[in-house]
Amino acid sequence: MVPRPRPRPRPSPGQTYHSSILIRNQPPYPSIFHISLSLSHSLYNYNYNYNCCVHCDSGIPTVFEPYWRRMGDKCRVVIQGCDLMSYRATTTNLCWYLLPELEEAIRRLHRVVGNAVVDERHVVVGTGSTQLFQAALYALSTPAAAAAAPQPINVVSAAPYYSCYPDETDYLCSRLYKWAGDANQYDSKSGPFIEVVTSPNNPDGCLREPVVEAHGQGKLIHDLAYYWPQFTPITRPADHDLMYFTFSKCTGHAGSRIGWALVKDREVAIKMTKYMDLSSIGVSKDSQFRAAKIMELLCNNYDQKLGSNFSNNFFEYGKSLMAERWKSLRDVIGRSDVFSLPTFEQQYCCFFGRLSQSYPAFAWLRCKEEIEDCGSFLREHKIEGRSGRRFGADAKYLRISMLSSDDVFQQFLERLSAIKILNNAN
Template sequence: MFNFCACVNFKQETSDEERRRDASIRKKKFKKSLKEAYNVPLTLVSPRESLNYREDRIINLDVGDPIMYEKFWKKMGKKATIVISGWRYMSYLSGGQSLCWFLEPDLCQQILRLHRVVGNAITEGRYIVIGTGSSQLILAALYALSSPNSSQPTNVVSAIPYHSSYPSMSDDLKTSVFKWGGDATTYEKDEPYIEIVTSPNNPDGSLREPVVNRTGGKVLHDLAYYWPHYTPITAPADHDLSLFTSSKCTGHAGSRIGWALVKDPEVAMKMVNFIEMNTIGVSKDSQLRTARILSVVSSSCEQAGSSEYPESFYGFGHRLMTERWSRLKQAVKHSGMFTLPDFPTAHCTFHGQQTQSRTAFAWLKCEDDEEDSAALLQRHRIIGRSGVSFGSEANFVRVSMMDRDDNFDSFVQRISKITRLSED
């Protein structure tokens, strides 16, 4: 017997099919222009010219690489360091009794501890399934939730704007098990479906609930951003299947560790089987490093204000994100070319006070409805991801708020200078 491991709404006018055709054309044009930008010959510059050269560099904010947290982890020093002897952890198998046979017991305990400290998810009565990032877990969950006896692939849907990878993850494998079904708000088929609910949402930061709510449907909750440095923790998430990832809760994207909290043992076992077929488990080295990192995060929360941990990781992250959002809003206001979503304020049980969402991405909307926002930013050597990739319109663009200080500083400066006058 296995043991448990102790809104912002914008009007949409075009159809999914029109968006997909348009997206293909725009992606080709974007890749061509991006290649041209990167193929500019390198030029040697003198120290006197270096400042101007740096200000003319390309700032890539297309990917949500959370490297702004480097400053915190440098301060942690040896606390977050782990050394693994060459002879240890050589087996495929872990030493635990979990349903997920490749889950390291130490990581299991640190996941449970972190959720208990933060209060963002119920872990009692759940199985933990570990994966190589949340991307592998999404595929494993779609596989496990699909209808095995259906003659047609199960439709995968998500409300616009949805994560840009959901359509390709659903379709590129060409599987007969599941397929992309489009916008959840317009889904009307009388067939089994899986709705992916991302909350806070990537890209626009809105707080979401399922919208289809029909018989025969399953729901997959992607909670990668439900952490107190991004959004108020109002209650522990209580879902049948929830996904989390270390890349967003600690900043360690390179470790490629994600986990699922699963209520149904059959679903959990199917997810484990998928990962077993796909990668025969998950790197033990990454699991052990992540366990140490999560331990430091929990300790920083429990001992915040002490000499050892002057500030918790989530206190640091919340402060930094608040500062960055304040600066971006000022720059956007000065520019007059863009708008940003408004986020509600709520009482955060972790911080013990009223806080406002400070999401990992900025969802910029160009006030000129005919403007291609990604192309506009590209003219200023800023790379963002077009709204078309998220099923939305071209006048939206997503940019990461998690880059290093120098890139973020340059980004804010450039945004403030993009005015109607400068574009005329």
């Protein structure tokens, strides 16, 4: 049974709580929202009891919470009751709901990091990368293309692929597109297709390229959610026709639900924006405003010389933290004859200006041959991950999140070590 979160203190007169938002109702009573980035640990710490499972399934990036707590008021935003009331933004951008502040922040951030080409690209903002994926499928599966094909356009991705692609593709039972599985097994002569290229890949952290020969019939979506310096070396600016990123993996702010696509073709960008219009009439301006503020802070910190203030440089902090976690995990795995992990070669990182290692957001754990189902085996030891079958791979594999809070990750390591001890004892 999951323990209840600790109760909050009672609000003082004139204050009410809603989630992490403190609402101060002060004369003359227009509501002013003071949004603090310091979320309560009680929202995430569910693993106090050793009899409960340690949940390493989700990719919720609470690992970065201490950094943002340390930033304090530097990221605080104040939104008055009369602000941001319109669906539309004051912009001539084809993405009509995109705040100019956010567009500027996105372009600046990519130029600072050097992980994507932003010149001559249209920015389309969505409610996380999940909505952008749907919008991209809609835009690339045009009615004209659908009319030319007797069947919905096939959507493929090389296994192991992101576990949610099949469900997200087929959820609406669209007549425009359908999930067709592993791109490695797809025959491009079967007709038009869309290949989703995830790089670095979720779940195994490998850098990816397209695998299907297009023959003039294929279109590409590049999911670059994890192409940030804390996870992988930035080898070059990504330069693709349609590529998208997500705020949740860039900075850890999954709850803001902000993602953005960089789109070369104007007509594709217009169709993606149309999808946003029909599905949600744009994207929350409150979230856009907060995201722009946080991106601005990231860039301002890097106007200083890289490495001059380690604690304030988010990507240096994030990389150091991920490196420490991966070292701890590899130390445990190295003492075990039960599990193995993939290895990654060092590459030159243009952002850090030196050879760098990959520290993916997920560990692609493999059990030894005698264990048929890694997920079931670890569940017996109170560790919950995501089965390799969900990713189009073998059940011997299990995806483990490296992004959990410190206490959850520590419990995971302790339980994994105990499995090794029990195994040696037998």
